[in-house]
Amino acid sequence: MRFQGTCCRGHDPQWAFSPVSGEGARLKGGRFNPRGTLALYLSLTVEGLFIEMGHGFSQRFAPLTVCSYDVDVDDIIDLRTDRDRRHVGVDLGDMSCAWANDRADSREPASWRVARRLIAAGAAGIVVPSFANGARSDMSNLVLWIWTPDLPHRVRVHDPDGLLPKDQSSWRASDD
Numbered sequence: 733m734r735f736q737g738t739c740c741r742g743h744d745p746q747w748a749f750s751p752v753s754g755e756g757a758r759l760k761g762g763r764f765n766p767r768g769t770l771a772l773y774l775s776l777t778v779e780g781l782f783i784e785m786g787h788g789f790s791q792r793f794a795p796l797t798v799c800s801y802d803v804d805v806d807d808i809i810d811l812r813t814d815r816d817r818r819h820v821g822v823d824l825g826d827m828s829c830a831w832a833n834d835r836a837d838s839r840e841p842a843s844w845r846v847a848r849r850l851i852a853a854g855a856a857g858i859v860v861p862s863f864a865n866g867a868r869s870d871m872s873n874l875v876l877w878i879w880t881p882d883l884p885h886r887v888r889v890h891d892p893d894g895l896l897p898k899d900q901s902s903w904r905a906s907d908d
Contacts, residue, residue: 735808735859738890739774739874742785742796749897751799751889752879763831764847764858764875766840772876772887774801775862780871783864799889799896805876806884807856812872822846828863851877856885 743751754770765771775781778798786793810816817824823842831841850858857876861869879887889896 733808733810734804734806734884735857735874736804737776739776739801739803740778740781740798741772741774741801742781742793742798745795745797746900748797748799749899749902751797751891751896752801752887754876754879761835761844762875763827763841763843763863764860765877766844766847769847769851770877772857772879774803774874774876774887776859776872776874780862780864780867780873783867783871784862784873786864786866797896799891802886802888802890803874804883804886805856805874805879807854807878808859808874809850809855809857810859812859812861820850822850827860847877 741751744756747756752772754772757765757771757773758768761767762771762773775784781798782793785796809820811820811822811827814824826842826846829842831843834841856878857874859872859874861867862871862873876887879885881888
């Protein structure tokens with residue numbers, strides 16, 4: 733399917749100069765990207781963004797730089813409904829696994845196997861329900877493995893006034 737719309741994301745302010753890099757996800761890994769795999773996680777709603785970033789704690793999250801994105805990406809697989817998941821042979825239990833616990837216990841998360849299979853099949857990304865604690869059933873995320881500034885996988889941060897920093901020089905060095 734083709735996904736067209738506005739998405740949003742919260743960034744660690746230190747990395748706000750690179751809002752479409754996917755490097756943080758590549759370095760740490762995430763629910764739908766094993767370490768070493770680039771990924772860009774976007775929320776379809778502002779409310780969903782804050783649920784995701786707060787990890788279920790509605791009034792508690794680290795400082796964020798919030799950005800919106802204009803997205804027009806082809807080759808997306810929609811995994812929000814049972815019917816959609818059955819169509820591509822994906823199990824909701826695999827998607828919603830306790831991926832961080834699996835990783836901490838040196839087990840490969842089932843959601844990584846799902847991602848690897850869909851990436852190998854040529855998917856640029858997936859639309860998935862939010863698995864964050866406290867998420868409503870209508871909250872979803874777009875997870876991209878392929879994106880560029882141009883079609884057919886276009887993602888552009890909305891920054892018409894050029895307010896985002898251009899590099900890390902505006903970030904003071906840590907005392908650590």
